Amino acid sequence: MANGNLYIVATPIGNLNDITLRAIEVLKQVDLIAAEDTRHSRKLLDAFAIETRLTSVHDHNEADRANYLCGLLAQGQDIALISDAGTPLISDPGYRLVRAVREAGFEVVTIPGPCAAVAALSVAGLPTDRFLFVGFLPAKQQARRTALEILQGESATLVFYESPKRIIETLQDMAQVFGAEREAAIAKELTKAFETVKTATLEALLVWLQEDEHRQRGEFVVLVKGKEALSGEILIDAKVLRAVELAREHMPLKKACALVSELTGVAKNQLYDAALKQSNA
Numbered sequence: 001m002a003n004g005n006l007y008i009v010a011t012p013i014g015n016l017n018d019i020t021l022r023a024i025e026v027l028k029q030v031d032l033i034a035a036e037d038t039r040h041s042r043k044l045l046d047a048f049a050i051e052t053r054l055t056s057v058h059d060h061n062e063a064d065r066a067n068y069l070c071g072l073l074a075q076g077q078d079i080a081l082i083s084d085a086g087t088p089l090i091s092d093p094g095y096r097l098v099r100a101v102r103e104a105g106f107e108v109v110t111i112p113g114p115c116a117a118v119a120a121l122s123v124a125g126l127p128t129d130r131f132l133f134v135g136f137l138p139a140k141q142q143a144r145r146t147a148l149e150i151l152q153g154e155s156a157t158l159v160f161y162e163s164p165k166r167i168i169e170t171l172q173d174m175a176q177v178f179g180a181e182r183e184a185a186i187a188k189e190l191t192k193a194f195e196t197v198k199t200a201t202l203e204a205l206l207v208w209l210q211e212d213e214h215r216q217r218g219e220f221v222v223l224v225k226g227k228e229a230l231s232g233e234i235l236i237d238a239k240v241l242r243a244v245e246l247a248r249e250h251m252p253l254k255k256a257c258a259l260v261s262e263l264t265g266v267a268k269n270q271l272y273d274a275a276l277k278q279s280n281a
């Protein structure tokens with residue numbers, strides 16, 4: 001008997017009409033649907049008269065469930081993975097399962113569809129040629145600041161998910177680390193009744209959010225435009241600069257630049273200039 005397939009199925013991020021025809025077809029045909037929260041997903045499935053059996057796969061049982069699900073695939077059963085909303089694996093469980101299933105030699109098939117990050121990028125008017133998906137920042141302020149500092153020099157558009165509980169604190173930290181004038185966007189409640197997309201400086205976005213408490217509710221994607229090079233300035237990856245900073249704790253700056261240059265291939269003098277600029281900033 002042929003092996004079964006694992007289908008990774010995207011579901012709506014708000015508006016139920018965004019489900020794809022293929023998603024409905026696959027969810028009806030598979031033998032089992034693995035879902036993050038079975039009660040939540042039952043409502044979605046009921047809306048489309050999908051009667052397939054559900055089983056739970058979440059962050060805490062994913063490794064164990066992978067063995068069980070591989071067993072079913074070996075018996076020829078087809079399985080779909082869905083998350084509470086959007087594309088599984090994107091700030092959602094599934095990575096360990098997909099990896100285990102692929103390593104066991106079974107097919108993993110994508111049924112693409114909504115994803116809040118891509119939806120936000122497509123409407124905000126910030127550059128989309130290069131973007132870096134960061135997802136959720138740490139909840140604790142010190143760790144969040146450190147995470148943002150590492151991204152400070154990044155030139156690609158940055159994409160974050162944030163909860164309404166922390167949206168103000170996060171924007172305040174972003175304004176401090178990236179500068180209040182850095183251009184950014186808030187994409188809130190996408191595809192839902194109160195969808196709002198606002199592109200402005202971090203400072204203006206904070207004022208806008210603080211003007212009205214209702215604006216602080218809902219689901220948010222925050223986009224931050226990447227750092228722009230001043231004319232003549234060469235952008236160096238933030239991780240490379242961080243390596244110089246760490247090396248500098250143990251040796252003079254010139255030596256630290258030579259060492260990191262050797263490891264990364266970035267020119268020594270460029271590293272030196274950038275490190276000096278950073279410490280004078």
Ligand code: SAM
Nearest residue numbers: 013086087090115116161162189190219220221
């Ligand atoms: N897998 C999902 C996807 O493909 O976008 C993301 C899941 S993650 C657990 C949930 C976060 O995604 C929310 O906290 C919010 O930051 C973002 N999000 C989900 N739906 C959204 C929507 N309709 N509008 C804005 N952001 C949304």
